[in-house]
Amino acid sequence: MTHVGITAPPAVGWDIHCHTVFSDGTETPLTLLEQAKSRGLQGVAITDHDTTAGWPDAETAATQVGLPLLLRGTEITADDCRVSVHMLAFQYDPDNAQIREMFANTRDARLRRTKRMVEHIAEDYPITWQSVQAQAHEGLRTTIGRPHIADALVAAGVYRTRSEAFAGVVSTSSKYYIPTPSPTTHDVVGAVKAAGGVTVIAHAGDLSRNRRLLSDEQIESLIAEGLDGLEVWHRGNPPQQRERLLAIATAHDLLVTGGSDWHGKGKPNELGENLTDEATVREIARRGVLPLFGA
Numbered sequence: 001m002t003h004v005g006i007t008a009p010p011a012v013g014w015d016i017h018c019h020t021v022f023s024d025g026t027e028t029p030l031t032l033l034e035q036a037k038s039r040g041l042q043g044v045a046i047t048d049h050d051t052t053a054g055w056p057d058a059e060t061a062a063t064q065v066g067l068p069l070l071l072r073g074t075e076i077t078a079d080d081c082r083v084s085v086h087m088l089a090f091q092y093d094p095d096n097a098q099i100r101e102m103f104a105n106t107r108d109a110r111l112r113r114t115k116r117m118v119e120h121i122a123e124d125y126p127i128t129w130q131s132v133q134a135q136a137h138e139g140l141r142t143t144i145g146r147p148h149i150a151d152a153l154v155a156a157g158v159y160r161t162r163s164e165a166f167a168g169v170v171s172t173s174s175k176y177y178i179p180t181p182s183p184t185t186h187d188v189v190g191a192v193k194a195a196g197g198v199t200v201i202a203h204a205g206d207l208s209r210n211r212r213l214l215s216d217e218q219i220e221s222l223i224a225e226g227l228d229g230l231e232v233w234h235r236g237n238p239p240q241q242r243e244r245l246l247a248i249a250t251a252h253d254l255l256v257t258g259g260s261d262w263h264g265k266g267k268p269n270e271l272g273e274n275l276t277d278e279a280t281v282r283e284i285a286r287r288g289v290l291p292l293f294g295a
Contacts, residue, residue, distance in 0.1 A: 009233035009258050013275035016045035017259025021137040022054035024147035026264035029058035037067040039272045045071035050106045052094040053141040068294030080185040087188050091288020092197025099195040109181035120176045127152045146170045162266050193226045196289025200229040205241025223252050233258025233274040
């Protein structure tokens with residue numbers, strides 16, 4: 001059961017692309033669930049970068065606030081022939097050895113890369129590795145990256161907001177930028193599949209992230225390996241890209257999802273601004289090895 005016939009984002013449903021303090025969001029899982037309930041969402045997914053550390057807090061919060069339905073997921077940074085790709089993985093076994101090793105390697109590589117960036121930036125701006133670490137609200141459980149550098153620059157008075165920092169010193173075009181060491185998209189699809197999960201490519205049409213997008217052929221190669229869906233309803237995908245992604249989804253009977261990419265105060269994205277319909281969420285849960293939390 002897929003929903004490729006949908007040609008407009010649903011007006012009610014789930015926001016299944018949300019970040020918390022366990023990666024680069026500014027709010028706790030409790031705040032995420034509280035805001036989801038106040039906005040009348042049917043449910044949410046927690047999808048912090050390259051970690052499952054926030055899942056237990058999200059489960060507790062879902063029960064506490066009376067919004068018990070929760071998808072558990074992760075946004076995984078990957079590479080496909082030098083195109084940076086973000087992939088949403090849902091309802092997989094977090095204790096699977098293959099996926100745990102992939103996350104551990106990615107987090108270690110991210111940490112080394114972030115430290116190198118900070119060393120270079122600190123030559124010209126008043127930040128230190130300690131001031132960047134201070135922005136990681138969950139300490140060693142936080143996946144540290146460029147947003148924390150941006151927040152340290154804001155705290156030092158260099159920029160007013162994280163968005164300004166991302167347009168400046170920490171942008172991908174900055175002389176300080178170092179690419180994120182990442183597994184390949186094929187590795188991610190294989191690892192998530194081995195862990196019994198569901199994989200969706202996030203914001204695949206967002207030209208503000210990549211000068212070159214994944215081609216139809218690259219996406220189709222991943223479909224052949226078990227890719228489940230495409231995130232079509234995302235503020236970064238312009239109308240023509242939404243049409244392209246929907247056409248691919250229709251041709252290959254893929255899941256079509258939507259999400260806000262909410263980061264709390266870390267981005268202007270509003271919780272619930274793009275949604276996934278209830279039936280698609282139920283299908284994600286059916287395919288995954290984990291039951292839908294609260295169901």
